[in-house]
Amino acid sequence: xxxxxxxxxxxxxxxxxxxPPISLEVGAGRVVGVRGPNESGKTTLCLVASGLxxxxxxxxxRGRVLIDGRPTVxxxxxxxxxxxxxxxxxxxxxxxGLHRTVEEEVAFGPCNLGLPPAEVAERTEEALRxxxxxxxxxxxxxxxxxxxxQLVALAGLVALRPAHLALxxxxxxxxxxxxxxxxxxxxxxxxxxxxxxxxxxxxxxLARLCDTVLDLGDGx
Amino acid sequence: xxxxxxxxxxxxxxxxxxxxxxRLALAASGAGxxxxxxxxVAIAVVVGSAVLALAxxxxxxxxxxxxxxxxxxxxxxxVNALLPAGGGGVTAALDALTRLLxxxxxxxxxxxxxxxxxxLADLEARGLxxxxxxxxxxxxAAVPGMxxxxxxxxxxxxxxxxxxxxxxxxxxxGLLPLVGPLVIGSLVExxxxxxxxxxxxxxxxxxxxxxRRFPEGRWQRPARWALAGLLAxxxxxxxxxxxxxxxxxxxxxxW
Numbered sequence: 275x276x277x278x279x280x281x282x283x284x285x286x287x288x289x290x291x292x293x294p295p296i297s298l299e300v301g302a303g304r305v306v307g308v309r310g311p312n313e314s315g316k317t318t319l320c321l322v323a324s325g326l327x328x329x330x331x332x333x334x335x336r337g338r339v340l341i342d343g344r345p346t347v348x349x350x351x352x353x354x355x356x357x358x359x360x361x362x363x364x365x366x367x368x369x370x371g372l373h374r375t376v377e378e379e380v381a382f383g384p385c386n387l388g389l390p391p392a393e394v395a396e397r398t399e400e401a402l403r404x405x406x407x408x409x410x411x412x413x414x415x416x417x418x419x420x421x422x423x424q425l426v427a428l429a430g431l432v433a434l435r436p437a438h439l440a441l442x443x444x445x446x447x448x449x450x451x452x453x454x455x456x457x458x459x460x461x462x463x464x465x466x467x468x469x470x471x472x473x474x475x476x477x478x479x480l481a482r483l484c485d486t487v488l489d490l491g492d493g494x
Numbered sequence: 495x496x497x498x499x500x501x502x503x504x505x506x507x508x509x510x511x512x513x514x515x516x517r518l519a520l521a522a523s524g525a526g527x528x529x530x531x532x533x534x535v536a537i538a539v540v541v542g543s544a545v546l547a548l549a550x551x552x553x554x555x556x557x558x559x560x561x562x563x564x565x566x567x568x569x570x571x572x573v574n575a576l577l578p579a580g581g582g583g584v585t586a587a588l589d590a591l592t593r594l595l596x597x598x599x600x601x602x603x604x605x606x607x608x609x610x611x612x613x614l615a616d617l618e619a620r621g622l623x624x625x626x627x628x629x630x631x632x633x634x635a636a637v638p639g640m641x642x643x644x645x646x647x648x649x650x651x652x653x654x655x656x657x658x659x660x661x662x663x664x665x666x667x668g669l670l671p672l673v674g675p676l677v678i679g680s681l682v683e684x685x686x687x688x689x690x691x692x693x694x695x696x697x698x699x700x701x702x703x704x705x706r707r708f709p710e711g712r713w714q715r716p717a718r719w720a721l722a723g724l725l726a727x728x729x730x731x732x733x734x735x736x737x738x739x740x741x742x743x744x745x746x747x748x749w
Binding site for chain 1: 502609611614627683693697
């Protein structure tokens with residue numbers, strides 16, 4: 275269970291709270307949507323929910339954020355990555371840029387954990403299968419379409435087998451056909467038991483996917 | 495292991511007979527010895543690189559790299575041969591050029607036949623720290639990324655009416671508004687990438703799993719040590735001669 279209890283956050287070196295106090299719960303297999311206009315704090319919410327704010331980027335967190343009962347501030351970044359994956363709104367920045375094939379790119383996270391090669395291969399195959407992108411396995415990650423990059427970045431997170439995912443506007447840069455492909459992948463992840471927090475402008479996308487949709491308001 | 499006994503594609507050994515690090519050792523020792531000794535040593539490295547490139551079908555790439563040195567070669571010739579204060583004359587210019595070629599060509603050939611990802615993976619498998627591997631890889635990958643970003647910025651600025659064509663002064667003026675977005679965009683991307691690494695458990699303790707295996711015949715390890723010894727000995731001998739004020743032996747000097 276991913277729990278935010280009146281969580282609010284401000285970035286290092288700033289005085290303004292970038293996220294209004296918010297409480298929410300994301301249980302296993304549930305999809306919780308969050309909508310809001312630009313600058314309302316959607317990206318900040320994803321950073322806070324995944325624990326990267328403040329663990330990796332500093333700043334001040336008030337309230338509590340718990341992943342499976344543990345406060346995120348007590349976890350290290352590689353522990354957070356295995357509990358709650360974060361997909362950025364610019365997925366291209368999420369790829370390492372060091373690998374020649376998609377399957378190597380997806381295997382990057384499990385390799386970082388130092389897992390045995392056979393387990394890395396198994397996790398990679400499973401992530402590609404879950405997102406139905408096995409056909410991309412041998413492709414160059416630098417030559418994929420926007421929707422494909424989004425799915426590969428998501429597979430890279432899934433290969434770490436986190437119980438939760440925070441997705442920051444996962445379809446904001448995609449056309450309807452590719453958005454539908456990403457939506458299908460999210461549905462399959464939820465069906466596999468992953469709790470998903472997704473922020474998005476597209477109300478239709480949220481309505482199709484989410485069990486609950488929250489409104490961040492104007493964030494001021 | 496999948497049915498049929500074939501390993502998973504991720505775990506399959508890379509094709510080829512010489513590992514990337516052995517190739518790096520060969521190229522680095524050739525370049526290093528040429529730089530230290532010049533003369534026939536540098537000429538031998540240049541000829542050796544050219545022969546290997548021909549045999550491997552990479553002659554065009556090597557020729558382009560050689561042509562890229564033309565402006566440096568011409569300016570060296572002008573400074574050394576034509577200007578009275580230049581010093582060494584044509585022989586010094588030729589020596590400088592052969593050293594430069596011997597430094598450039600083996601490295602060009604190395605990267606023409608060895609993907610950077612393979613070289614980094616092989617180095618990492620031999621104990622190079624993951625952070626060093628990432629910094630090297632990111633630095634090499636940054637060049638095409640910057641080119642792509644620059645094209646995007648130029649198009650965006652043109653759409654706003656910026657004139658980036660015409661005379662050289664006009665082009666130079668047109669470059670100024672490109673610098674800010676390019677630098678700031680790159681800095682933002684670096685920040686994003688650093689965060690993206692955290693999301694992929696890059697900071698996990700212990701050694702990373704290196705999936706790719708490279709050919710490592712019995713001869714490669716001793717060959718690498720021999721090349722390292724040759725390079726260290728060769729450079730040390732040259733430095734010792736230099737310190738003692740003894741010129742390089744005649745058999746090294748073709749001119």
